[in-house]
Amino acid sequence: MSERLAALREQIDALDTQMLALLNERARCAEEVAHTKLAEDPNAKFYRPEREAQILTRMQALNAGPLRNEQITHLFREIIASCLALEESMRIAYLGPAGTFTQEATFKHFGMNVGTLPVDSIAQVFREVEAGRVRYGVVPIENSTEGVITHTLDMFTQSDLRICGEISLRIHQNLMCRHENWQGVQKVYAHAQSLAQCRYWLDKHLPHAERIPVSSNAEAARLVANDDEAAALGSRQAAPIYGLQIVQDSIEDNANNTTRFLVIGDQMVGASGNDRTSLLVSTRNRPGSLYHLLKPLAENGVDMTRIESRPSRTTNWEYFFFLDVRGHEQDKAIHDALEKLRQDAEIVRVLGSYPIAIM
């Protein structure tokens, strides 16, 4: 080994020694935070989503590289989770099975070593949290192939749980075949949205292959398992299940393709400074009801980022609206808009104010 290399390794060792000391110093501070909170409130909870979001945002703002913001965020999430684990052991239910994007989102948000409980339906995730068997649940709310997961929205009409956070996960599309010889494929199966997401890549590399939209990417992989002349698009998880090879990875045209998940629990989350508020609003189906609904928001300068309407299951001709707005329910603009909204609508429920996902 050269002298230069030896010197650099010594320098790295010295940095690691300093970091080790700081990590333990941080853990000691976190212990004191816990003791202080317990002295003020015997039922205090130590995990504060808004505080974590503030720390991560601050680290990204201060980060001068060479480590990328995504790496810094990942490392500090793990550091925060390790300190927290000394105070309380949290268990998180998620829509399983293991190996899905929802599991990946759970580990990304709560750290690799959090206790998890994979369950087999979105309803079961809600039940596990309601019964107190886990502290939080993680459910998908929006993905690139199915759009909004309406089943998750509907659960909020039957449950008092709140949204305590959201998680964004970058999704990649892969080309999968039985054989490596993908240049010769005649057909490409996938969900229409996946086909659309890879349009430019397919135009360039497989211009003559027929693009066949099917009900899901899993269905596409299943069809390709019996067809040497076809390829499927989708997440890498599908490949080993159907005996396919990933012959090209990350072929999506837009690298910022993400999927969104919600963290559900029974906690009121304070303002982090960059928050989203989700609302459930129900109104009579009279002409112009939607306009009436949106008016107080617009008049108070509240920025609405999403609206979904869902038929009510209990009464004919009634609708639920799910709205996302920017800001925290304690912000004056949102508070005033909600006051106004409550005069017009049958139901106005704040599903939660929570930090906007940090990538």
Next chain:
Amino acid sequence: MSERLAALREQIDALDTQMLALLNERARCAEEVAHTKLAEDPNAKFYRPEREAQILTRMQALNAGPLRNEQITHLFREIIASCLALEESMRIAYLGPAGTFTQEATFKHFGMNVGTLPVDSIAQVFREVEAGRVRYGVVPIENSTEGVITHTLDMFTQSDLRICGEISLRIHQNLMCRHENWQGVQKVYAHAQSLAQCRYWLDKHLPHAERIPVSSNAEAARLVANDDEAAALGSRQAAPIYGLQIVQDSIEDNANNTTRFLVIGDQMVGASGNDRTSLLVSTRNRPGSLYHLLKPLAENGVDMTRIESRPSRTTNWEYFFFLDVRGHEQDKAIHDALEKLRQDAEIVRVLGSYPIAIM
């Protein structure tokens, strides 16, 4: 928020700012290491398993808490992986599908953000590494329900790949039922080894239930899926697949139940100071051949920790022996013993010298 709490949070913020600077300083040093190595050898590899093991061992030795050694090891693995990711992007093949212990072991060892390729057989893991499509492969070598994975051993008789590392993973046993009412179950299905691992717990909590050994824990879960009066033991992964609930977790009598995996590649790994060497030895099946084999090891004071014999597939009546010894092949004692061994045995191959797994 109390003044005390505000002061503590300020202190944590200051620590985080320092850590951020150190993390980026470390990444800059790692970049310089890479440049220095490239100047000396244009084909240099930046990931050095022995160096990583030394760093982790050093951090554990210096760790004064309150963070536990396992937490410190996890955090530094992620820090090292982040720095490395700036220099080279590694992809690792593992025995899939996603959601298995082998995936968990891969992420534990190489960090959460390493690129992975799940494949559907141990042979395929070897092929992916041999073809250079991935840098390393991860395969199980020993688990609590099946013992040594002989198929992995046999692959080394057909492949020139080397062992570059090992991974230990803590395994938990769970009690799973269709319903929460587990106290009433009449039967407990599981692999015999899982039943044995939970013996004291079962004696105490389900003394009257019949214990029925079956071929695998997956088979046990499948049987329980149709039987309200039965429970299965096994890893949590099985529960959602068969619609079972985890009614009691971590019920194994011995909390140190671990499973072992090998990292395979084409790299010679230097000595870390706490290493294991795996040998493949073949000999004629003459009387006393095993004794002859072991003698040079014993005479040189080499500590043998394991031996497995496997029939050769090519010649009748010949055996392969797989041996693990403590130390590195460059250690004088092992070097001398191997010289001696080569005079007696037909084949003596060092499968690899690599750092002993750090938990």
